[in-house]
Amino acid sequence: MLRFEPGSVYGDGGFESFWVHGYRMRVIEINCLEVWKEISNYLDNDVEPELRARIEAHFKVCAHCTAILHGTRNVVKLVADGMEYQMPEGFTRRLYDKIKDNDVLHDVISE
Amino acid sequence: MEALNASLETRESELVQKAGAGCREAFYQLVQPCERVLFASAMAILNNGADAEEAAQEAVLKAFANVSRFRGECKFSTWITQICINEARLKIRKARKHLYESIDEPENGEDGDYFPRDFADWREIPSEALQRKELREALERALASLPQKYREVLILRDVQHLSIEETGQILGIGPGNVKTRLLRARLQMRDALAPGFDGTWSLGRQEYVKVRAW
Numbered sequence: 001m002l003r004f005e006p007g008s009v010y011g012d013g014g015f016e017s018f019w020v021h022g023y024r025m026r027v028i029e030i031n032c033l034e035v036w037k038e039i040s041n042y043l044d045n046d047v048e049p050e051l052r053a054r055i056e057a058h059f060k061v062c063a064h065c066t067a068i069l070h071g072t073r074n075v076v077k078l079v080a081d082g083m084e085y086q087m088p089e090g091f092t093r094r095l096y097d098k099i100k101d102n103d104v105l106h107d108v109i110s111e
Numbered sequence: 112m113e114a115l116n117a118s119l120e121t122r123e124s125e126l127v128q129k130a131g132a133g134c135r136e137a138f139y140q141l142v143q144p145c146e147r148v149l150f151a152s153a154m155a156i157l158n159n160g161a162d163a164e165e166a167a168q169e170a171v172l173k174a175f176a177n178v179s180r181f182r183g184e185c186k187f188s189t190w191i192t193q194i195c196i197n198e199a200r201l202k203i204r205k206a207r208k209h210l211y212e213s214i215d216e217p218e219n220g221e222d223g224d225y226f227p228r229d230f231a232d233w234r235e236i237p238s239e240a241l242q243r244k245e246l247r248e249a250l251e252r253a254l255a256s257l258p259q260k261y262r263e264v265l266i267l268r269d270v271q272h273l274s275i276e277e278t279g280q281i282l283g284i285g286p287g288n289v290k291t292r293l294l295r296a297r298l299q300m301r302d303a304l305a306p307g308f309d310g311t312w313s314l315g316r317q318e319y320v321k322v323r324a325w
Contacts, residue, residue, distance in 0.1 A: 040294035046275075071301045079269045079300065082250050087150050088160045091167075095146065098168050099139050099175060 016057045025050070027057045035065045039072055123187055131179035138175050145188045148271045149195045152281070155266035156199035158255055166202055170195035185280055192281045196263070203259075253303035261296035268293055 016027040030051075035058050041047050042055055059066045129137035142149075149170060153163035174181075174191045181190055254262060267278040268289070279289045 036298070037294070040297050041290060043297075046290075068298075068301070071305060072297050075297055075300045075304060076269055078246075078250060078304075079254075079265065080272070082247060083254065083266070083270050085151050085154050085160075085163075085270075087147065088164055091150065091164055092143075092146060094164070095142070095168060095171060096139060098172060099135050099142065 016053075016060075018053055025053070027053050030054045030058055032058075032062060032065055035059075035062070036068065039065075039069060042069075043073055043076060120183075124183055127178060127181055127183065127187065130175065131181075135175075138178065141187050142171055142174070142191065145191055148188060148192055148267075148273075151266050151271055152192055152196050152263070153199040155263045156196065156203055156259055162202060163199070166199040167195055170198045173198070186277070189277055189280050192267075193283070196281060249304060253300050256303050257296055257299055261292050261299065264289055264292040265296040265300070269297075 017024045018027070019025065035055055038047055038051065038055060042052065047055065059069060123141070126137045126141050130141060146167075149167040150163055153166040153170075154160070157163045157166060170191065174194050181187065254265070257265065263282060264278060267273045267281060268275070273281070275286050275289050279286050282289070284292075
């Protein structure tokens with residue numbers, strides 16, 4: 001994972017940058033709309049390193065997008081923790097009984 | 112890990128064979144680990160426990176009747192979840208037929224950009240807060256407010272934690288579409304929940320900070 005190290009990476013021209021195989025990669029800005037489009041992939045760790053660096057550089061200076069990032073991350077977590085649907089009482093048993101006793105199945109199978 | 116996967120696959124294909132020959136016990140062993148995802152995926156469409164159970168049961172019976180056609184091109188769980196999604200969709204279409212006006216979602220293009228409506232920053236809502244009834248209800252309402260196609264993806268990805276590939280297989284859409292729908296679903300959930308978090312959810316002062324610079 002690429003990480004910015006404050007102090008060491010701010011360089012010429014005011015660009016943020018990071019190093020790959022000894023080459024300094026400058027991070028070119030992207031706008032809010034582009035960040036929103038990728039925010040879900042970003043949370044899933046599913047963006048290329050270069051884009052990731054741009055997005056992170058954007059978050060550093062944009063409170064709105066940072067707010068959206070936090071909110072969206074929170075939603076993902078809340079949905080995961082909170083939406084585990086309670087299966088109706090007896091669901092498992094009734095499903096098992098269906099498989100065991102259903103006559104329709106008998107017909108299908110004995111065909 | 113690969114060896115384990117391979118042996119699980121062998122075990123699955125053995126069970127499939129037995130089930131195809133009519134062995135109910137073998138079939139049940141295949142179905143049992145899928146119960147939760149079957150119920151959840153039906154819920155994503157039907158939003159009602161009793162209907163979702165019925166759809167899951169019908170899907171299971173259909174799967175048993177057709178198990179000999181399952182060729183192992185995907186995981187058994189993927190295959191049976193596909194069937195369950197189809198059952199649930201049939202059910203909801205039947206239910207909607209009686210309505211005068213179509214309540215199908217307006218087709219907003221997949222590619223259109225979605226603009227977040229709210230820029231409030233509510234970064235720390237602890238999951239313990241879920242024990243509070245209001246938050247759970249707000250979540251359920253937000254989820255119910257999503258168009259069905261976004262809800263399906265959200266449930267499979269963020270509740271059932273299926274991969275993008277599996278989610279796409281189950282819903283019959285490509286990975287790019289899964290990602291687009293997931294983005295929409297998450298952003299809309301955020302918008303739907305954000306107003307509810309107007310300070311009222313926070314347990315402490317730092318947890319909700321409004322950021323509305325424009």
